[in-house]
Amino acid sequence: MPPADLSAVEDGRLAVRDLTIAARDSGGILVSGVAFSVVPGETVALVGESGSGKSLTILAMLGLLPGGVVQTAGDVRLGGSDITGFAGDSIRLRGRVIAAIFQDPQASLDPRWTVGRYLRDQLFRHRRLRGAAADREAAALLDGVGLPQPERLMKSYPHELSGGMAQRVMIAGALAARPRFLLADEPTTALDVTTQAQILDLLADLQKREGLGVLLVTHDLGVVAEIAHRVVVLYGGRIMETGDAARVLGHPRHPYTAALLAAMPDITDDMPPVAIPGHPGERPASGCPFHPRCGLATSACETAPPSLREIGPEQGVACYHPLPSAAMTQGLIRYAVG
Numbered sequence: 001m002p003p004a005d006l007s008a009v010e011d012g013r014l015a016v017r018d019l020t021i022a023a024r025d026s027g028g029i030l031v032s033g034v035a036f037s038v039v040p041g042e043t044v045a046l047v048g049e050s051g052s053g054k055s056l057t058i059l060a061m062l063g064l065l066p067g068g069v070v071q072t073a074g075d076v077r078l079g080g081s082d083i084t085g086f087a088g089d090s091i092r093l094r095g096r097v098i099a100a101i102f103q104d105p106q107a108s109l110d111p112r113w114t115v116g117r118y119l120r121d122q123l124f125r126h127r128r129l130r131g132a133a134a135d136r137e138a139a140a141l142l143d144g145v146g147l148p149q150p151e152r153l154m155k156s157y158p159h160e161l162s163g164g165m166a167q168r169v170m171i172a173g174a175l176a177a178r179p180r181f182l183l184a185d186e187p188t189t190a191l192d193v194t195t196q197a198q199i200l201d202l203l204a205d206l207q208k209r210e211g212l213g214v215l216l217v218t219h220d221l222g223v224v225a226e227i228a229h230r231v232v233v234l235y236g237g238r239i240m241e242t243g244d245a246a247r248v249l250g251h252p253r254h255p256y257t258a259a260l261l262a263a264m265p266d267i268t269d270d271m272p273p274v275a276i277p278g279h280p281g282e283r284p285a286s287g288c289p290f291h292p293r294c295g296l297a298t299s300a301c302e303t304a305p306p307s308l309r310e311i312g313p314e315q316g317v318a319c320y321h322p323l324p325s326a327a328m329t330q331g332l333i334r335y336a337v338g
């Protein structure tokens with residue numbers, strides 16, 4: 001569970017405010033006014049279909065936006081200080097560190113470097129450890145992420161590792177910096193189902209053990225249900241719904257969240273999943289980005305995007321027609337998706 005009194009650690013949080021990102025050539029807005037925060041000791045999931053702006057958001061937080069896009073508004077704050085423009089897969093400010101892991105661990109590791117060299121390099125860069133002290137710490141890090149026989153593993157090259165082992169090595173490398181926050185962009189997508197579950201368990205365990213603030217990017221609501229304390233639902237570069245994960249998944253108020261839930265295969269339910277009509281790539285010229293696919297849309301939805309407003313305890317929704325508070329019935333969700 002996250003700390004009970006979040007205000008006590010408020011000034012230690014990682015936050016984005018009004019984040020807006022545009023395509024450099026067309027000027028098209030890809031992410032618009034996104035704002036949320038993560039405190040140490042909690043896992044926040046950024047969820048949405050392909051193209052909703054999850055990766056751009058996390059890359060902006062790391063100052064690593066690709067060349068084709070530009071941040072046109074907003075800032076990133078760490079412990080109250082503006083870190084917008086700080087760049088790297090780890091960022092340090094006054095002893096607070098943000099570290100990151102990405103989808104394809106094999107691609108992130110240098111094929112010419114052994115695991116030992118990679119970890120020693122991380123430990124030297126972040127903590128000036130070298131020699132026997134670095135070796136001891138590297139072995140401890142590998143042990144901490146559940147990799148047996150660390151001494152042997154230190155001599156292995158990335159191509160000798162399974163996908164799950166490589167992701168554990170990346171996590172060990174990220175932890176070498178002693179981060180307070182870990183940003184994880186689809187860390188399990190490239191892995192088989194069993195390994196996915198193991199890596200999620202590891203992240204949840206680390207979050208508790210190290211008191212980490214974890215920001216997890218995923219398109220999978222099952223992952224959110226499993227490990228997130230809070231969730232931010234993105235669509236078309238805008239926040240659709242946000243709040244306590246159990247509350248949002250149990251009683252979604254935005255038709256898009258409800259549609260995502262209805263599209264999930266559920267082995268405990270006889271109801272077949274209902275695909276969301278249309279395609280997430282369809283971007284309307286105006287209004288709520290979800291309106292062309294939404295069964296509840298009216299002319300108001302085509303005119304201007306609704307702003308995010310508080311709709312209940314720890315729950316916000318950007319919708320002119322939010323679902324009633326106990327609308328978690330298949331019938332209403334089916335109606336919502338048209």
Ligand SMILES: Nc1ncnc2c1ncn2[C@@H]1O[C@H](COP(=O)(O)OP(=O)(O)OP(=O)(O)O)[C@@H](O)[C@H]1O
Nearest residue numbers: 023030049050051052053054055056057066068069
């Ligand atoms: N380098 C780029 N140049 C131009 N447009 C881009 C670039 N990178 C992403 N986009 C566009 O920005 C939007 C958001 O992309 P983003 O990668 O953040 O989505 P995502 O939610 O992470 O999706 P996925 O789950 O597929 O990774 C998409 O419409 C995408 O086409």
